[in-house]
Amino acid sequence: MDLLAQVFNGLGIGSIYALVALGYSMVYGIVQLINFAHGDIIMVGAYVTYVGLVMAGMPLWAAVLVSILFCGVAGVLIEKLAYSRLLKKGAPRISLLITAIGVSIFLQNLSQLLFSSSAKSMPAMFPNGMLELGALQISSNTILNIVTSIVMMIALQLLVNKTKIGKAMRATSEDAGAAKLMGINTNSTIAFTFGVGSALAAVGAVLYCNTFHQITPYMGGMLGLKAFVAAVLGGIGSIPGAMLGGYILGVAESLTTAAGGSQITDAVVFGILILVLLIKPAGLLGKNVREKV
Amino acid sequence: MAVLEAKNLGIAFGGLRALQDVQFSIGEKEIIGLIGPNGAGKTTVFNLLTDVYVPTEGTITLENQNIVGKKTYQITQGGISRTFQNIRLFKDISVIDNVKIAMNFQMKYSVLSGIFRLPAYRREEERVDKRAHELLQVFNLDEKSEDLAKNLPYGQQRKLEIARALATNPKVLLLDEPAAGMNPTETKELMETIRLIRDRFGIAILLIEHDMNFVMGICERIYVLDYGKVIAEGNPEEIRNNPRVITAYLGGE
Numbered sequence: 001m002d003l004l005a006q007v008f009n010g011l012g013i014g015s016i017y018a019l020v021a022l023g024y025s026m027v028y029g030i031v032q033l034i035n036f037a038h039g040d041i042i043m044v045g046a047y048v049t050y051v052g053l054v055m056a057g058m059p060l061w062a063a064v065l066v067s068i069l070f071c072g073v074a075g076v077l078i079e080k081l082a083y084s085r086l087l088k089k090g091a092p093r094i095s096l097l098i099t100a101i102g103v104s105i106f107l108q109n110l111s112q113l114l115f116s117s118s119a120k121s122m123p124a125m126f127p128n129g130m131l132e133l134g135a136l137q138i139s140s141n142t143i144l145n146i147v148t149s150i151v152m153m154i155a156l157q158l159l160v161n162k163t164k165i166g167k168a169m170r171a172t173s174e175d176a177g178a179a180k181l182m183g184i185n186t187n188s189t190i191a192f193t194f195g196v197g198s199a200l201a202a203v204g205a206v207l208y209c210n211t212f213h214q215i216t217p218y219m220g221g222m223l224g225l226k227a228f229v230a231a232v233l234g235g236i237g238s239i240p241g242a243m244l245g246g247y248i249l250g251v252a253e254s255l256t257t258a259a260g261g262s263q264i265t266d267a268v269v270f271g272i273l274i275l276v277l278l279i280k281p282a283g284l285l286g287k288n289v290r291e292k293v
Numbered sequence: 294m295a296v297l298e299a300k301n302l303g304i305a306f307g308g309l310r311a312l313q314d315v316q317f318s319i320g321e322k323e324i325i326g327l328i329g330p331n332g333a334g335k336t337t338v339f340n341l342l343t344d345v346y347v348p349t350e351g352t353i354t355l356e357n358q359n360i361v362g363k364k365t366y367q368i369t370q371g372g373i374s375r376t377f378q379n380i381r382l383f384k385d386i387s388v389i390d391n392v393k394i395a396m397n398f399q400m401k402y403s404v405l406s407g408i409f410r411l412p413a414y415r416r417e418e419e420r421v422d423k424r425a426h427e428l429l430q431v432f433n434l435d436e437k438s439e440d441l442a443k444n445l446p447y448g449q450q451r452k453l454e455i456a457r458a459l460a461t462n463p464k465v466l467l468l469d470e471p472a473a474g475m476n477p478t479e480t481k482e483l484m485e486t487i488r489l490i491r492d493r494f495g496i497a498i499l500l501i502e503h504d505m506n507f508v509m510g511i512c513e514r515i516y517v518l519d520y521g522k523v524i525a526e527g528n529p530e531e532i533r534n535n536p537r538v539i540t541a542y543l544g545g546e
Contacts (some may be wrong), residue, residue: 057328155408163407163414171383171394178381181343182395183369183461287385 004136006258012142014250015149016211019193019204020227020232021242022156026064029237030173031087033096037078037103039224041198045071045205046215047111048122061123068202075198076191083194084187104220107114109192111217113244119216122209144209152200153243159196161237169288173237229273235286244284248272295354296464297342297373298323302351303521304341311337311452312521315351319465320401326512328505328532330470330541333503333518336339336378339467343375351544356435356464370398374463376454378470384443388434388453392425395460428456428523431493432486448479449488458496468500472507480504484511509533517541 020042027035048070052063082103086096127143160166168189171179176186206222209215226249234245252272253265261268274282302315312334319325329333340346353360360368373396377516400421402413415522429435432452437445442453451471458466460477471487472480484507484520491498502508508515509529517532519523519541525532532538 043496057325157405159408162418163404164397164402164417165404165407167390167394168397170386170390171397174383175381177345178383180365181345181375182396182457183366183398185364185398187368256303261349 001103004252008138010254011247012145014247015145016207017227017249018149018243018246019200021246022060024228024231025236025242026193026197030169039047040104040107041071041201042205042223045222046201046209048207049206064206068199071202072195074201077196079191079194086208101125102213108217119214119215122213125210141250148172156239173261181182190290233273233276234282235283238285239285241285298354300352302348304349305344308530310521317498317516319395319499322495323499324491324511324513326508326515327501328508329518334521335518338400339375339469342373353536366417369461374458375467376458376469378453380450382450382453387439388442389425389438391457392460393421393426395457396421428460432456457507463496470501472502472504480507487511
């Protein structure tokens with residue numbers, strides 16, 4: 001039963017990775033860009049929640065809503081200001097990647113300037129209790145994380161597969177040139193994708209704050225990297241893949257810690273990535289796409 | 294009255310003048326051919342008409358409105374639609390969704406009503422679904438509506454491209470080598486389909502094609518391009534007997 005409890009713990013943390021991984025995966029799917037600034041959007045989301053909840057004393061729902069909206073808009077703005085021109089001019093991928101790293105450093109320094117580099121502590125946001133299922137004890141926060149991530153994934157799947165903006169996203173991702181000729185405004189479709197990805201990161205940020213109670217300007221670094229690993233592990237570009245990758249990572253971490261290896265959790269995480277990619281280079285649920293030469 | 298008209302159209306790539314002083318006009322419900330030897334600039338004309346390239350000189354008017362400088366998607370929404378020389382379907386998307394994507398801009402509902410499936414969403418999706426199936430029926434593709442586009446045989450992929458282009462509700466349809474890679478039976482069938490499209494949808498069609506039987510058999514007027522210039526214009530009979538055209542194709546002495 002102890003093992004099962006650890007698995008649930010892992011799924012709880014994994015849900016946060018999964019939410020962030022969705023953003024990586026969506027943006028990669030549509031413009032083939034690894035948006036390294038995405039991890040820092042979580043940090044932005046966390047600080048906006050902090051400002052709303054602690055500094056401005058907003059009710060919880062308002063603080064969460066403001067954070068999600070703020071990150072969504074920030075995502076669109078970052079795309080418009082930093083990437084849009086490069087994409088339009090057909091800049092090489094490496095320029096986009098360097099720009100992404102630049103945006104990441106900018107966001108970290110901005111928040112350091114605004115909030116200082118020392119950690120801020122977040123109050124508990126949602127009431128936390130232990131649910132007992134027979135001998136199994138699970139914290140309600142863990143359940144909250146898992147349920148939220150699943151709901152978000154389903155909503156995203158519906159958005160992508162069943163709505164017109166989703167069709168525009170899929171068309172742009174397959175062949176942006178042809179999509180334009182079918183009357184699709186690919187620029188706004190790409191901006192929308194960044195917005196949705198960033199809004200999901202904000203949801204992840206809220207869950208993170210509720211789970212760890214501490215935020216710093218650099219929190220996006222490792223968290224973003226792990227979410228990126230989750231996205232690649234699951235098959236970058238695939239929505240269920242990003243979720244699966246996040247869960248696997250979370251569970252692997254939690255089991256490693258439980259086995260007394262808390263020093264080597266990161267090594268285990270990246271080790272899993274290397275192993276999976278050796279066997280399945282496109283990731284667990286990724287499609288084997290041969291790049292056109 | 295001309296639906297689509299180009300005047301003094303030209304484009305230079307660096308020092309190379311790919312098109313120079315190109316003029317043409319397409320009337321309502323006309324089927325027009327654009328022919329010429331390889332490298333004459335035919336596909337470049339299509340690319341100028343759809344803002345894939347921006348002309349260095351000249352004007353293009355669609356129903357008396359200048360469209361030079363408009364964005365590609367705006368031109369499509371305005372009524373020019375096209376197919377490609379090398380098929381460019383959305384390969385990993387179903388046949389029906391390929392068509393629906395082209396109707397995307399005609400659908401009016403917000404993202405929110407999409408997520409929450411409000412009546413506006415359902416109404417619009419139903420309308421588009423019905424029209425998409427109707428279009429597929431015209432091309433006998435309806436049975437394969439749920440297949441991925443990449444799994445269709447070549448001839449059907451070509452048809453699907455035309456169906457997708459029609460889904461944008463064009464006033465002018467541009468077909469880039471629609472008969473490429475088709476056998477004589479398929480080509481004949483395609484000629485009938487194109488006439489049917491013109492009659493049924495009431496649109497003008499401009500097509501690039503190398504198959505002379507096809508062009509002569511279906512086009513009411515033909516423009517001939519050579520080295521980026523229009524060297525002849527007329528009905529099939531006139532073009533067939535035009536000495537400049539014969540020289541361009543067969544070489545002069």
